[in-house]
Each structure stands twice: as C-alpha cells, then as structure tokens.
Amino acid sequence: MSHFLNYEQQGAIVTLTMNAPEVRNALTGNTAVDEFVAAVERINADKSVRVMILTGAGTVFSSGGNVKDMKRFTGDGISSAEIVKWYRGGIQRLPLALHKLEVPSIAAVNGAAIGAGCDLACMCDLRIASTNASFAESFIRVGLIPGDGGAWLLPRVVGLSKAMEMSFTGDAVKADEALAIGLVSRMVEPDALLREAGALAARIARNPGSTLRLTKRLLREGQHQRLDSLLELSAALQSVAHKTPAHAEAVNAFIEKREPKFGDD
Helix, strand or coil, X not given: CCCCEEEEEECCEEEEEECCHHHCCCCCCCCHHHHXXXXXXXXXXXXXXXXXXXXXXXXXXXXXXXXXXXXXXXXXXXXXXXXXXXXXXXXXXXXXXXXCCCCCEEEEECCEEECHHHHHHHHCCEEEEECCCEEECCHHHHCXXXXXXXXXXXXXXXXXXXXXXXXXXXXEEEHHHHHHCCCCCEEECHHHHHHHHHHHHHHHHCCCHHHHHHHHHHHHHCCCCCHHHHHHHHHHHHHHHHCCHHHHHHHHHHHCCCCCCCCCC
C-alpha cells in the first residue's frame, strides 16, 4: 500500500507532503487520517522537532473528502448511527490530532484547498499561499455541512461573517483575497513557496524547542479560557520555562553579549 504522507526531517524542521496527486490529495477513502495521527504522535515524541510544514504534491493542496467514496452513505445499506460513528472514528480524528500538535505548524498551500482541504489548512497555525492557491468551504455545493470541524476552525481565522459567506456560498477565494481577509499571512510565486515556508520555519526553529511548545500550548488555551484562568496557567508554565537550560543560556548570552546556542531540549 502506498503511503499518503511523506515525512522528511531536516534539522529541527519536519515537512509533511500529501502525496496522492492522482486523487488530488483527498483525505478520505484512504489512510490519510491514520497517517496524520501517527505523524503528530511522532513529532510530539521527538523533542528535536521545532516546526512542521505541511504541503501537497501535484497542483492541488487537498480536495478534501473523496466525493466518490461518499456514495456509500446515500443508500439504505448504512444507517445514520453508522455514519456518525464513521465521522467520529475517521475525519474528525484529523482536527483533534493537529490541535494537539505541540510544535508550530505552517501550511504551504500550493494549489486548491477544497472543503476539508480548506479546513486542513486552517488546522495549521500559519498559512502561506502560492499565487496558484485557492480556498473553498464548499461542503454546501455537495449538500453537506463542514463535518470535520470547519465551523469551529474557519471563523477563528477569517471572522464569523466571512466564514458564513464562504460556507453559505461555497465560492472559492483566490490567493490574493485570502491574503486580504487574513486566511493566509503571505502570498508568493509557486516556485518560491517551499523556500518561503522553509525560511519562516527556520526563523521559528532558531528559538528553544521547549519554549516553543509551551508558547503554543498557552496560545491554544487562550482561545477559550478567561483572562484570570489564563494568567494562572501562564504563571505555571512560566515557572517551567524559567528552569529550562534554554532560558539559562539566553540570560547568560545576553549578559555576555553573544548569540545564544540552544541545544535539543
């Protein structure tokens, strides 16, 4: 069986490439979800990893759910309860896994990100788009709702009003509009996409790994906690950060007027 994800590591940066261009990197009807879950677990366990980049092979980032595979849900041979079970044990494991990814993540969107593919990009912390990229919350076009968490993800990236417009129309947003609405943080020419993503990842990866993971955890918690609760968590995590070798090295380097040298922590 061919693998859906290519896992490559260079130094502190892992690049995951969805490698099923023959089905436009569809996320269902294959082993995609299982491989994403395994990749997240592998990254979380490897303290040498500080950043993850996600991209797609071919001309499409991801077409989302495999529509041909959905045919089996329309007949009498499967019950509503079985469909609920399929979602819980299938595509819904993807946002839960990526939400638990401990290191910063960058989606390098090389082409169309459609339906669950659009939501997959939103599961990453940062997004860079090729000028060839487009984004469509297009479930409505096939008579479906965002069953993979898109109704939670997209409004947090572009705001509720724009998320509703994208969800109600299913219209595609081109790369320049995606930049204007904050869906992506930058737009680059196709041949510069991975280079730009790699440069951003390198700027992140030069910082201490343990503190990057603590910072990401705090930012995630800040999405739903009250200020007083977040301040309590901040104090607790800061006490951990103060005791790391990276912090001691940073303080000493500052006093000695030199660049800090952070090891794997």
